[in-house]
Amino acid sequence: MKGKSRNGKRKGLMPLSLFVLLxxxxxxxxxxxxxxxxxxxxxxxxVESPLSGEVFWVTLTINGELPLVVGIVETxxxxxxxxxxxxxxxxxxxxxxxxxxxxxxxxxIKYKVIAPSSGEGTFTGTWADINCPLSKEKDIEIGGDSxxxxxxxxxxxxxxxxxxxxxxxxxxxxxxxxxxxxxxMEAEKESAMVxxxxxxxxxxxxxxxxxxxVKVMVERIERTPDIPEPSGISYAYLDMKVENAEGAKVEGxxxxxxxxxxxxxxxxxxxxxxxxxxDENEGWNALPTIxxxxxxxxxxxxxxxxxxxxxxxxxxxxxxxxxxxxxxxxGAAPTPAATPSPTPASKVPGFEAIFAAxxxxxxxxxxxxxxxxGGDR
Amino acid sequence: xxxxQFDQTFLKxxxxxIISCCILVMVLLASCLSMAVVPVSAQDSVPSTEDEIEEVxxxxxxxxxxxxxxxxxxxxxxxxxxxxxxxxxxxxYPQYPRQITDSVDRTVTIYKPVERLVCTLSHHLEALRxxxxxxxxxxxxxxxxxxxFFPEFVExxxxxxxxxxxxxxxxxxxxxxxxxxxxxxxGGPYGYTADQETERLEAAGVTVLRFCxxxxxxxxxxxxxxxxxxxxxxxxxxxxxxxxxxxxSIEAKLSxxxxxxxxxxxxxxxxxxxxDDIIAAAGGEDIFAGIPEEADVETLxxxxxxxVIRAVYMGExxxxxxxxxGVIGRLEGVRSEILTRATEHGWNKTAVDNESVYIISSExxxxxxxxxxxxxxxxxxxxxxxxxxxxxxxxxxxxxQTYLTEFQxxxxxxxxxxxxxxxxxxxxxxx
Numbered sequence: 001m002k003g004k005s006r007n008g009k010r011k012g013l014m015p016l017s018l019f020v021l022l023x024x025x026x027x028x029x030x031x032x033x034x035x036x037x038x039x040x041x042x043x044x045x046x047v048e049s050p051l052s053g054e055v056f057w058v059t060l061t062i063n064g065e066l067p068l069v070v071g072i073v074e075t076x077x078x079x080x081x082x083x084x085x086x087x088x089x090x091x092x093x094x095x096x097x098x099x100x101x102x103x104x105x106x107x108x109i110k111y112k113v114i115a116p117s118s119g120e121g122t123f124t125g126t127w128a129d130i131n132c133p134l135s136k137e138k139d140i141e142i143g144g145d146s147x148x149x150x151x152x153x154x155x156x157x158x159x160x161x162x163x164x165x166x167x168x169x170x171x172x173x174x175x176x177x178x179x180x181x182x183x184x185m186e187a188e189k190e191s192a193m194v195x196x197x198x199x200x201x202x203x204x205x206x207x208x209x210x211x212x213x214v215k216v217m218v219e220r221i222e223r224t225p226d227i228p229e230p231s232g233i234s235y236a237y238l239d240m241k242v243e244n245a246e247g248a249k250v251e252g253x254x255x256x257x258x259x260x261x262x263x264x265x266x267x268x269x270x271x272x273x274x275x276x277x278x279d280e281n282e283g284w285n286a287l288p289t290i291x292x293x294x295x296x297x298x299x300x301x302x303x304x305x306x307x308x309x310x311x312x313x314x315x316x317x318x319x320x321x322x323x324x325x326x327x328x329x330x331g332a333a334p335t336p337a338a339t340p341s342p343t344p345a346s347k348v349p350g351f352e353a354i355f356a357a358x359x360x361x362x363x364x365x366x367x368x369x370x371x372x373x374g375g376d377r
Numbered sequence: 378x379x380x381x382q383f384d385q386t387f388l389k390x391x392x393x394x395i396i397s398c399c400i401l402v403m404v405l406l407a408s409c410l411s412m413a414v415v416p417v418s419a420q421d422s423v424p425s426t427e428d429e430i431e432e433v434x435x436x437x438x439x440x441x442x443x444x445x446x447x448x449x450x451x452x453x454x455x456x457x458x459x460x461x462x463x464x465x466x467x468x469x470y471p472q473y474p475r476q477i478t479d480s481v482d483r484t485v486t487i488y489k490p491v492e493r494l495v496c497t498l499s500h501h502l503e504a505l506r507x508x509x510x511x512x513x514x515x516x517x518x519x520x521x522x523x524x525x526f527f528p529e530f531v532e533x534x535x536x537x538x539x540x541x542x543x544x545x546x547x548x549x550x551x552x553x554x555x556x557x558x559x560x561x562x563x564g565g566p567y568g569y570t571a572d573q574e575t576e577r578l579e580a581a582g583v584t585v586l587r588f589c590x591x592x593x594x595x596x597x598x599x600x601x602x603x604x605x606x607x608x609x610x611x612x613x614x615x616x617x618x619x620x621x622x623x624x625x626s627i628e629a630k631l632s633x634x635x636x637x638x639x640x641x642x643x644x645x646x647x648x649x650x651x652x653d654d655i656i657a658a659a660g661g662e663d664i665f666a667g668i669p670e671e672a673d674v675e676t677l678x679x680x681x682x683x684x685v686i687r688a689v690y691m692g693e694x695x696x697x698x699x700x701x702x703g704v705i706g707r708l709e710g711v712r713s714e715i716l717t718r719a720t721e722h723g724w725n726k727t728a729v730d731n732e733s734v735y736i737i738s739s740e741x742x743x744x745x746x747x748x749x750x751x752x753x754x755x756x757x758x759x760x761x762x763x764x765x766x767x768x769x770x771x772x773x774x775x776x777x778q779t780y781l782t783e784f785q786x787x788x789x790x791x792x793x794x795x796x797x798x799x800x801x802x803x804x805x806x807x808x
Contacts, residue, residue: 067470067471069438069442069467069470071442071445071446071463073446073450091439091440091442091443092443093443093446093447093451095447095451095453098450098451100443100446100447100450100451101446102438102439102440102441102442102443102446104435104438104439104442104470105435128460130438130442130460130463130464130467131464131467131468131470132464133464134461134464134465136464138460
């Protein structure tokens with residue numbers, strides 16, 4: 001096997017085909033084999049809000065399952081610099097405004113940067129997966145925060161992840177995760193922040209006392225099994241968290257948007273769209289939600305929340321005269337589209353209600369009898 | 378072949394570059410290099426546990442990644458692996474890379490399991506057999522292998538060249554496309570060192586390991602390092618435990634015991650410093666310790682040795698021979714010549730008076746390549762000869778047999794063949 005060598009004289013490593021043979025042979029012999037580790041999926045950056053002339057941290061998150069082996073090169077903005085020592089605990093090498101990292105089995109690394117007295121700039125970086133097929137591309141751009149303004153505390157553009165978080169709806173926005181830092185919040189004064197290309201387009205916060213460096217994080221998530229489904233048809237689940245509030249009560253307004261196509265495809269009555277907040281003790285609570293506008297693609301809503309945790313955006317199907325509560329076949333899991341809408345009782349004609357009740361009774365009786373027979377055996 | 382290392386060519390390149398740079402550039406370079414946290418790679422002890430192996434692998438791999446990034450992204454002119462090479466090595470992480478310091482203080486890195494290996498000396502081959510390294514891995518062997526001792530290797534490609542094992546044919550070695558070549562760390566005849574071969578092979582991208590495998594003081598460490606490199610840690614540990622158990626029991630019994638004065642030659646009045654250590658380890662003191670080549674009679678007379686040892690080369694002794702009258706007669710002839718010479722030259726005192734003149738085969742002595750990894754068997758014989766009262770239970774022949782059967786996998790029965798020692802009363806049959 002020939003290839004590039006140190007000083008250009010080295011023989012290269014073995015071709016991929018030989019790898020496979022080696023792996024098989026080694027399996028048979030019980031020796032060390034080449035094992036393809038879990039590939040790194042993406043690398044995202046989070047930048048602390050820098051103060052004039054101060055040291056601040058940049059965090060790089062490597063997404064993927066261990067074992068991970070990744071090479072990263074970051075370039076910090078002009079005017080910014082590295083401390084003379086102790087830049088990071090991860091093996092690194094610095095050259096000017098560039099820093100290279102050898103990341104092995106770490107999912108998060110941090111490095112220190114010194115901010116100039118003022119100004120702004122953009123972090124850039126690339127990464128290459130090392131523990132992966134030989135042909136995998138390199139020089140993959142690092143996502144997440146990139147722009148930074150000294151003294152503003154407003155670091156970070158929304159994090160653009162390589163693989164958006166899957167959701168139960170087809171409407172996945174371009175950005176699924178973002179964070180903002182509010183340097184100073186005066187008591188009872190609202191501080192608003194805007195998000196682009198996300199389900200949430202704006203969050204306005206209000207605290208009951210003065211606080212600083214409050215961090216707001218928004219992420220589109222999947223519902224976990226320990227959280228029940230909210231009432232209605234779910235459009236998206238969101239994690240909205242506030243950190244560093246120093247014990248202050250934080251409430252706010254959340255502006256979010258829903259794709260018009262989703263409303264149409266699912267026959268959703270936009271008047272029923274709600275932002276629901278989840279509480280471990282109380283379950284889902286529908287928040288006061290109103291429509292505030294629309295454009296060609298989206299309808300915009302705003303909800304008021306007394307706090308921040310897990311949220312769900314839901315809507316209910318339009319009420320149709322022909323609609324009947326069709327019973328779900330026994331043993332079959334209902335799909336969201338087939339889930340009967342919780343129709344207000346006052347709007348259900350008496351005949352349909354009686355018909356539905358009789359139908360359910362028949363199905364219930366059949367299932368009950370089947371189970372009873374099974375139990376006798 | 379892909380096992381790589383920081384080779385000497387690279388180091389020389391760096392040196393030339395530094396020397397040629399002006400002070401300002403050096404300062405700038407130093408300031409840049411100082412802003413780096415790189416992992417420690419070479420280690421003092423041999424990694425043996427999974428955690429230790431992983432720790433070294435992590436440090437070495439991280440270092441290689443940084444070298445690659447510095448070369449590719451910082452445009453530094455440094456030797457580095459390609460991305461494909463890094464990815465292949467990483468596919469063996471955390472078992473690889475493996476890194477050791479060989480016996481001439483070179484840092485050697487192995488990036489993946491070794492599949493093609495060349496040996497230029499037979500005792501290296503013997504050490505690999507202790508480790509149970511697959512013979513299929515060994516694609517080139519020394520010249521003049523003893524077919525009795527190395528039956529499975531006689532058909533392999535001979536890389537010895539015209540100069541024999543001490544002057545291997547580098548072109549022939551390269552033709553075998555080895556990933557690793559083991560060269561001697563000890564010197565050979567006529568001032569031979571393997572430095573030139575090392576440089577040529579490394580320039581061709583071959584990883585070179587330099588080991589001696591013949592010196593008692595370094596043998597265990599070299600075997601442990603080789604066990605680690607070739608994923609045979611268990612075999613190395615097993616042998617080292619057995620080997621050191623024997624030697625430490627000898628050492629323990631010799632503690633505080635007066636040393637016997639020893640004269641050892643391998644030709645009339647021709648001596649070597651190579652046997653000083655083995656004599657000392659067996660409870661003796663070479664009266665010519667530190668003196669190479671020639672023994673003078675006056676020192677012999679004044680030194681009055683308690684024991685005389687004569688090393689006899691292969692052909693007259695060794696595996697495959699049987700104690701027939703011809704063989705034993707030749708050894709008796711050698712011994713008689715010593716006794717006659719001692720009488721003629723006036724040093725026929727203690728050793729001669731006591732009949733303490735012993736013949737030992739170079740197969741169990743310290744002269745390469747004949748002695749292989751077996752000087753410890755010779756040491757057992759010496760200890761018993763020097764201090765017979767201390768070692769009534771020591772059975773050098775049994776130890777030799779265990780070594781051949783258990784650790785070399787050889788079907789050699791020492792009751793049926795082999796001439797290794799001679800003394801008319803203690804070892805009349807040469808074993």
